[in-house]
Amino acid sequence: MAMGIGSPGVGARIDRLRKVMESFRLEGLLITGPENRRYFSGFTATDPMLTESSGALLILPGKSYLLTDSRYAVIAGIEAPGFEIVNTVGGLGHCLKGIVGDGKALAFEPNYMTVAQCRRLSEDDGLNLIASPFDPSVLRISKDSDEINHIVKALGITEKALGWLFERLEPGWTEAEAAWYLDSTFRELGAQGPAFETIVASGPQAALPHAEPGEKKIMEGELVVIDCGARYKGYASDITRTFIKGEPAKWQRDIYRTVREAQLKAIGAIAPGVACKDVDAVARAHIAQAGHFERFGHSLGHGVGLAVHEFPSLNPVNGQKLVEGAVVTVEPGIYLPGQGGVRLEQLVLVTADGARVLNGDTHFYDF
Amino acid sequence: MAMGIGSPGVGARIDRLRKVMESFRLEGLLITGPENRRYFSGFTATDPMLTESSGALLILPGKSYLLTDSRYAVIAGIEAPGFEIVNTVGGLGHCLKGIVGDGKALAFEPNYMTVAQCRRLSEDDGLNLIASPFDPSVLRISKDSDEINHIVKALGITEKALGWLFERLEPGWTEAEAAWYLDSTFRELGAQGPAFETIVASGPQAALPHAEPGEKKIMEGELVVIDCGARYKGYASDITRTFIKGEPAKWQRDIYRTVREAQLKAIGAIAPGVACKDVDAVARAHIAQAGHFERFGHSLGHGVGLAVHEFPSLNPVNGQKLVEGAVVTVEPGIYLPGQGGVRLEQLVLVTADGARVLNGDTHFYDF
Numbered sequence: 001m002a003m004g005i006g007s008p009g010v011g012a013r014i015d016r017l018r019k020v021m022e023s024f025r026l027e028g029l030l031i032t033g034p035e036n037r038r039y040f041s042g043f044t045a046t047d048p049m050l051t052e053s054s055g056a057l058l059i060l061p062g063k064s065y066l067l068t069d070s071r072y073a074v075i076a077g078i079e080a081p082g083f084e085i086v087n088t089v090g091g092l093g094h095c096l097k098g099i100v101g102d103g104k105a106l107a108f109e110p111n112y113m114t115v116a117q118c119r120r121l122s123e124d125d126g127l128n129l130i131a132s133p134f135d136p137s138v139l140r141i142s143k144d145s146d147e148i149n150h151i152v153k154a155l156g157i158t159e160k161a162l163g164w165l166f167e168r169l170e171p172g173w174t175e176a177e178a179a180w181y182l183d184s185t186f187r188e189l190g191a192q193g194p195a196f197e198t199i200v201a202s203g204p205q206a207a208l209p210h211a212e213p214g215e216k217k218i219m220e221g222e223l224v225v226i227d228c229g230a231r232y233k234g235y236a237s238d239i240t241r242t243f244i245k246g247e248p249a250k251w252q253r254d255i256y257r258t259v260r261e262a263q264l265k266a267i268g269a270i271a272p273g274v275a276c277k278d279v280d281a282v283a284r285a286h287i288a289q290a291g292h293f294e295r296f297g298h299s300l301g302h303g304v305g306l307a308v309h310e311f312p313s314l315n316p317v318n319g320q321k322l323v324e325g326a327v328v329t330v331e332p333g334i335y336l337p338g339q340g341g342v343r344l345e346q347l348v349l350v351t352a353d354g355a356r357v358l359n360g361d362t363h364f365y366d367f
Numbered sequence: 368m369a370m371g372i373g374s375p376g377v378g379a380r381i382d383r384l385r386k387v388m389e390s391f392r393l394e395g396l397l398i399t400g401p402e403n404r405r406y407f408s409g410f411t412a413t414d415p416m417l418t419e420s421s422g423a424l425l426i427l428p429g430k431s432y433l434l435t436d437s438r439y440a441v442i443a444g445i446e447a448p449g450f451e452i453v454n455t456v457g458g459l460g461h462c463l464k465g466i467v468g469d470g471k472a473l474a475f476e477p478n479y480m481t482v483a484q485c486r487r488l489s490e491d492d493g494l495n496l497i498a499s500p501f502d503p504s505v506l507r508i509s510k511d512s513d514e515i516n517h518i519v520k521a522l523g524i525t526e527k528a529l530g531w532l533f534e535r536l537e538p539g540w541t542e543a544e545a546a547w548y549l550d551s552t553f554r555e556l557g558a559q560g561p562a563f564e565t566i567v568a569s570g571p572q573a574a575l576p577h578a579e580p581g582e583k584k585i586m587e588g589e590l591v592v593i594d595c596g597a598r599y600k601g602y603a604s605d606i607t608r609t610f611i612k613g614e615p616a617k618w619q620r621d622i623y624r625t626v627r628e629a630q631l632k633a634i635g636a637i638a639p640g641v642a643c644k645d646v647d648a649v650a651r652a653h654i655a656q657a658g659h660f661e662r663f664g665h666s667l668g669h670g671v672g673l674a675v676h677e678f679p680s681l682n683p684v685n686g687q688k689l690v691e692g693a694v695v696t697v698e699p700g701i702y703l704p705g706q707g708g709v710r711l712e713q714l715v716l717v718t719a720d721g722a723r724v725l726n727g728d729t730h731f732y733d734f
Contacts, residue, residue, distance in 0.1 A: 049674065115485050
């Protein structure tokens with residue numbers, strides 16, 4: 001994939017971030033979360049492991065720094081032209097201390113710093129670290145048009161691959177073969193690859209919301225839940241369809257119809273200012289009415305962007321209100337242990353006056 | 368990929384862990400690192416995101432628990448038969464409190480717990496958390512025969528794919544095409560996929576040790592550094608070769624030969640009881656002698672197992688001594704800015720009386 005040279009939106013994002021920092025009287029903010037790092041700088045490197053970072057941002061009121069090591073310094077300079085690139089050859093803490101100086105409080109992201117790292121920076125390097133009073137990720141909730149275009153492109157690739165799979169898939173394919181068909185097609189269609197581990201769960205496996213695709217063969221008459229999403233220019237997509245080869249049984253039609261109705265009702269409830277939990281409640285009430293309340297054990301949806309799971313969460317307790325520009329999944333499901341399950345997931349943009357489904361495909365059954 | 372039913376070594380691993388816990392008088396240990404979780408339980412689920420866990424282990428002197436959510440509970444029960452499976456529907460901290468009770472100190476892995484999570488467990492759930500005085504990952508350094516077999520299998524797949532690429536690769540292929548050829552071939556040969564993001568860096572890009580493969584075309588006469596590794600049954604492999612299509616220039620032959628000589632010397636120095644930094648020093652001295660000390664900017668190597676980077680690190684300062692059964696990379700390099708680079712990486716098992724190279728291929732040049 002070609003690498004972008006800077007990102008036109010980055011300057012405005014940093015301005016917004018500085019305004020929030022100012023409102024909390026923060027003198028400095030250390031960004032270690034990989035998606036926030038990319039969002040606020042344009043630096044595209046990912047973290048190779050949970051315990052290995054490709055860099056951190058230091059945002060001060062008047063200047064921005066990108067601290068990284070020699071492996072990434074050259075590309076960082078190209079991708080994040082508004083940042084002073086600091087090579088952390090002497091250690092991250094030592095470099096931070098050199099810039100921030102003594103005493104000044106430095107806010108950090110408690111969700112993206114390990115206890116070990118926090119201890120090293122505080123005790124060994126003598127930094128005055130404070131947990132940030134706000135999560136910079138909230139600034140990523142409302143997407144700009146470039147971001148929406150990337151998500152739509154990622155979703156389009158996913159739908160094309162799913163459509164081709166649907167045409168080809170025959171009883172006898174293993175779940176793993178179906179998953180690999182999708183993953184490889186994503187890449188051949190220009191995506192970076194899957195944004196998360198593709199789920200293909202057939203028959204009784206389909207009653208496990210996050211089953212790993214295995215050597216189990218897909219059989220005629222089984223519900224097959226496929227949950228996948230390509231990643232494009234850093235942006236994730238996320239879609240779930242439930243397929244069946246052969247003639248569906250009445251119970252299969254029934255739960256499918258209930259899930260689809262719940263989904264359509266929930267999408268109809270989406271608009272700026274509506275609480276996330278109220279959208280969840282619409283779908284959950286419909287499923288409860290059909291007698292399956294206990295069989296819908298997960299949240300209705302979640303935000304999608306640079307991360308496949310991000311704010312806001314559409315769950316039964318989140319009182320946060322939806323805002324224009326948010327992109328969320330709407331994915332109700334019914335899972336009957338030992339029998340099978342149905343989950344259907346659409347990707348929805350919150351618009352000024354309601355919601356726009358970003359999916360272009362029509363891979364739904366009419367039962 | 369088929370899922371293993373338990374792992375014969377898990378019981379012995381927990382026994383060793385309990386002995387170390389006892390020596391530190393630990394009453395309980397919480398394991399949150401994904402590789403340690405798998406190693407000590409056999410539970411194969413990975414973590415979907417940096418901030419999302421598929422489960423944690425609680426090791427008490429007399430009993431072991433695997434805490435996970437409804438998405439994984441069924442498979443956890445199959446894969447980790449020696450563990451009591453606890454569904455964390457009420458929250459991880461709440462469940463831990465219910466098992467551990469009041470006051471008892473619970474050790475945790477500071478490298479695998481975020482500040483936010485530590486705060487929730489301590490302040491909200493009232494657990495008495497203490498940073499573990501030892502890192503459970505050190506118990507993974509010495510591999511058993513099953514582990515070595517998995518690594519050798521992963522390495523064999525990688526070498527087969529690399530060999531095929533080497534036969535096919537022509538000037539004009541992009542770096543991204545070469546990387547995708549490897550990644551897809553890994554999977555077709557039975558691996559889970561790449562263990563880390565495949566690096567294909569040609570020409571001046573090859574002077575950046577961790578360049579991302581892009582749309583740049585591979586040209587005749589350019590050094591092409593390829594660093595990749597398939598993953599098999601959870602185990603990583605890691606290999607680097609430097610290729611050139613066409614006739615190499617003298618400077619290219621010279622740095623290639625120096626790197627290969629440094630590698631062979633370092634491998635010759637490997638044996639149980641030798642300090643990691645002394646192995647690094649052997650390679651570094653050879654490269655320095657050729658006048659390229661400044662052009663070898665990274666560590667000589669690292670452990671490989673469930674994680675692609677794990678203990679021990681072969682770097683200039685690590686005084687830790689090598690032990691029998693450790694699997695480490697030996698990967699010296701010389702990088703000339705603006706021109707190109709050479710890195711060569713072998714995977715080496717520390718044996719009772721020295722070292723055994725696990726690689727089977729002969730993709731080295733003789734210059």
